[in-house]
Amino acid sequence: MREQAAAKGRKILASLDYPLRPVEKGYANRSLYVNLTDRAILSKPVTDEMKEIFIGGRGFGLWYLWNAVTEKTKWDDPENEIVISAGPIGGITQYPGAGKSIVVTLSPTTGTVIDSNVGGHFGPLLKFSGWDALEIQGQAEKDVIIFIDGNAGRVTIEEAGPGPGDSHLIIEQLMDIYAPTEEDKRHVSVVTTGTGAEHTLIGMLNFSFYDLHRKIVRVKQAGRGGTGTVFRAKKIRALVVKYAGVKGDSNGPADKKKINAAGIRLHREIAALDDRQCRMRRTGTTYLVQIMNDHDILPVHNFKFGSHPDAHRLNDRYWRTRFSPGKADGCWYGCTLACAHVAMEHRLKTGPYKGQVVAVDGPEYETIAGVGSNCGIFDPDSVLELNFYCDTYGIDTISFGNITAFLMECFEKGIINEKITGGLKLTFGNAEAALELLHQMARGEGFGRLAGQGVRRLKRILAEQYGADAAFLQDIGMEAKGLEYSLYVSKESLAQQGGYGLTNKGPQHDEAWLIFMDMVLNQIPTFEDKAEALYYFPMFRTWFSLNGLCKLPWNDIVPADNADTDEPAKVPEHVENYVNLFSGVTGRNITKEDLITMSEAVYNFQRVFNLKMGFGTREHDAVPYRSLGPATVEEYESRADRYDRQLKELAGFDPEGKSTEEKLRALRKYREDQYQRLIDAVYARRGWAANGVPTLETLKRLKIDFPDVVALVEKHLPRQ
Amino acid sequence: MKVIIRATGTFRERFPQGQDRVVVRLERPLPVKEILTEKLGIGTEGLAAVVVDGQYKSRDYVPADGEEVILVSPLGGG
Structure with missing residues (x-):
């Protein structure tokens, strides 16, 4: 690998060789600590107490971060950490939806701890490489890449050198370097973000996985709370993990039969019932658009209303025709629910990549409602374009949708005007203006730079600098604790x-x-x-x-008879599955x-x-x-x-x-x-x-x- | 007697094209599941819930004359 990095002109700044050992009962039993300030790379034991109380995933992230920061630590201080962990069940291939990573850090927008979950292959490959969690502290002087070679047993901090700033290009470049052959690509996952994360507080992280069927790299997002902004403040260009050899027992389960049984039961349900229920395999979470509209809880015009006559243009009937069909769209192996769909061949109409034809991951419900209906935008191509650019710029679609809708309402109320926005006519439905705002955010220029501060700060800025009524902005600016709302109208619940x-x-x-x-x-x-x-x-x-x-x-x-159970909202049969999965993996009977x-x-x-x-x-x-x-x-x-x-x-x-x-x-x-x-x-x-x-x-x-x-x-x- | 049956979400697709509500005329009171299967020829598999006058009901609920029955399709939500 040293030779590979050197061949690409990439200097290795620090390295750690570590012994390879199998995962046991869901745990690698150690965490990887990387300090970018002094370039320390350490192996830390995962204790029985950690496993007992904090379990893994978000729990491990909270515990490490708790011990790393003081009450005075700010999100951009070197002592803030980014912790990524999959948890003990993460990485099994027998049960759908078992490949999530959880990111924990101090958030730029809330000022306190944030957790954000994400699909893609990074978390499981990290664990199979020998690490239950990756804990990153400090700040690098120049952009770096942290590379974990899970087969060689080596971790390196590498100088990133010159390169592109947006996610889809960074991933393309890094896949060429770290996965030069077709066979390698499935073994590599990259975590990165884009220029928007650098210039706003709402940056997110893209976690990659290789789509074997379409032979393209796909991404899922740890969207909430500015994780990507912290990532760029640490001058991390990317995290790369490489591990070849994922098998059904890579997670070292205590009782494989138990997890197999739970998996088979759910796989059968999905095969028999998904077409009659939510159709996740065909259109993913987009089925929610019509239902939310039917019940008057689809956010429209900055959450003013819960439905719109044009909402049908964004519902699953459309996405059924637009998503690339016929492939198993799981974001981790074994997920037969397979909701991670992709729209192929979208020709970009704006921005730095105008004219290029790209694949767009999603959109999922939250994105459609966020950048679509909540902004009064009902043109699916515009939603796709906003989705693509948010992703590659590393900007959270939920926060972006809220910010834009909030500013649109302020514009229509006369609280802001074209003089303030630099000529942007931010009226509801103006997709062109929304896209330009997004491009400005990514460049850190113009009104976009202000908008990228998030709704909470915008409320204060508009009141202080432009004399807006602070109480009114508090009423209509859809954030709490500094985080923008996810996309459901809660007025009647x-x-x-x-x-x-x-x-x-x-x-x-x-x-x-x-x-x-x-x-x-x-x-x-x-x-x-x-x-x-x-x-x-x-x-x-x-x-x-x-x-x-x-x-x-x-x-x-849900099981066919779920509606007839005592507590259908809890889905009792699936709760039983989870109990069996946990004991089947860890050996702890619960x-x-x-x-x-x-x-x-x-x-x-x-x-x-x-x-x-x-x-x-x-x-x-x-x-x-x-x-x-x-x-x-x-x-x-x-x-x-x-x-x-x-x-x-x-x-x-x-x-x-x-x-x-x-x-x-x-x-x-x-x-x-x-x-x-x-x-x-x-x-x-x-x-x-x-x-x-x-x-x-x-x-x-x-x-x-x-x-x-x-x-x-x-x-x-x-x-x- | 007559009962109004309204579909939401994916259940709409089991209704005649473009309709989300049908009026069913009955000679005698019937449970919702029988109205669906016997009078409308609609399977109840995947029916997550029945709502009448804002209240959750089972599929065995027998609607009164003139009541509107909302069929709720399975919904994980956010």
């Missing part, structure tokens, strides 16, 4: 308002997605019901991120209740981590009013019958003869009160004090009452 607001990292649906249970099916009508759901589901879903699992095979395919407790420990630890960084208390669980209800007269009047009825039936306020402004105020008072009552109920159920801090009893029950954790929590608990 109190439980989902909590599902977004009472999260650890900010409003991302991977903690709790309760809209249907709550709003459509009305299965959780009381505060206690909602609190129970906001206890169980965030804990359950946290478990996926501890183990390297994808959420989709849990409930985007129950379905243990699964929740395992997550609860990590979840509460993350809450305390927020506390450490100056957040994590009740005031930080506040949300913009638009996530609770109609923020403007226009919104109210668009669904006046619904809101008038609610005022009368729920709030005890007679709307007859009242102005819309009066009704808006009355509804707001009611809904804000409901949200506070929900918070009380959820905190109590989670074992937290009224100010949102986990109690000492909770810490002890979960065995995370480490001395520094207890000392920190004691400072923040209300005095008795």
Whole structure:
């Protein structure tokens, strides 16, 4: 490899040779620590206590980061880390959706810890190369590449040298170097980002995998919270892992028969039922567009509305014709749910690669709703173009969609104008302006440079520099904790308002997605019901991120008789699968209740981590009013019958003869009160004090009452 | 008596082209699953939930005259 790097003019700055050994019961039992400041490369043991309490994946990331940073550490300080880990189940090939990596770092937009999960091959190949986690600290002087050769047992930090700045070109270049033959390509995964990550705070990371059928490199994204921005601040051009030899038992399972049985059961379900259920194999998550529109929860025009007459142009019927068909689109081996689709042969109409024909990974639902309907853009080609450029620039589509929609509303309200935007007519539906804004973000120029700061900072900037009404911007700017909202209108679901607001990292649906249970099916009508759901589901879903699992095979395919079970929302048969997978891999026999407790420990630890960084208390669980209800007269009047009825039936306020402004105020008072009552109920159920801090009893029950954790929590608990 | 059956999501495709709602005339009350299979010739496999007047119901629910029944297709969501 030294020769290979030298042949490409790449200087090796540091290296570590390490002994190869097999993965045992899901763990490599060591983590790779790389410090880019002093170029130290170390092997760190993974302890039994880490495995017992933090499990892996997000848990390992939180533990390493906790020990690496102080309460004063900022996202761009050298001591901040990027930790990537797959978790013990990650990498098995018998069960769908088992190739996830979880990235943990201090976020540029939230100021506290963020976790972001992603498909692609990096995490599993990292583990099979001998490492449960990759922990990167420090800052390089010049761009570097960290290369892990899992067959040679060698880690190198290499000078990156000159090269392109955008993801699709970086990956192309690096695949030529590290995977020169066709056979090599399947054994290599690259993590990288693009120029947008360098010039904005919303940078994401692309994790690659090789598409054997189409013979192209594909990417999945760790999108949330600015992981790519941290990556570039450390001057990392790319991470490359190479490991040849993935087999069904590479993960060293304790009981292979057990995981085989769970896998076969789910593979059969998918084969028999997916065509009649969500059709993930054919159109992935795009099926959600029409359903969200049908139920008035598809974000339109910066979350003002929940549906649009043109939404059908972006639904799965269209993507069925646009996605490349007939191939197994899993982003890790063995995933028969195979939702990672690709649109081939998109000719770019704008930007630095104008005229080139490219393949676009996705779009998935969140991207379609984010850069599409939420910005009033219903032209699928524009969505594809925005998707491609976000990906190659390393920009999160969810944050970009929110920022652009927020600015469009500000533009239409006259809060900003063409003089401020440098000539961009940021009206809803103007795809050309949205694309130019994106290109400016990537170049770090013009209004795009400002926009790339994210919604929270934009609220402050527009108020301070342009005299905007700060309270109004707070109402309509869809971020909480500094993270932009994922794409579901939560106005009519109190439980989902909590599902977004009472999260650890900010409003991302991977903690709790309760809209249907709550709003459509009305299965959780009381505060206690909602609190129970906001206890169980965030804990359950946290478990996926501890183990390297994808959420989709849990409930985007369900057994034929699932609707007839006692708790269909939990998908009991699949919970049983997870219990068997965990014990089958690790040899630790657990129950379905243990699964929740395992997550609860990590979840509460993350809450305390927020506390450490100056957040994590009740005031930080506040949300913009638009996530609770109609923020403007226009919104109210668009669904006046619904809101008038609610005022009368729920709030005890007679709307007859009242102005819309009066009704808006009355509804707001009611809904804000409901949200506070929900918070009380959820905190109590989670074992937290009224100010949102986990109690000492909770810490002890979960065995995370480490001395520094207890000392920190004691400072923040209300005095008795 | 008559019952209105409304489809959402992928269930729409089991309805006649372009329709998401049909009115079914019944001589006697029937459970939802029988209305679907016997009166409309629509299979119930993949039917995740039935909603009537904003309330979750089982597939055995017997709608009253004039009620609207919403068929919810499987949905993992976000």
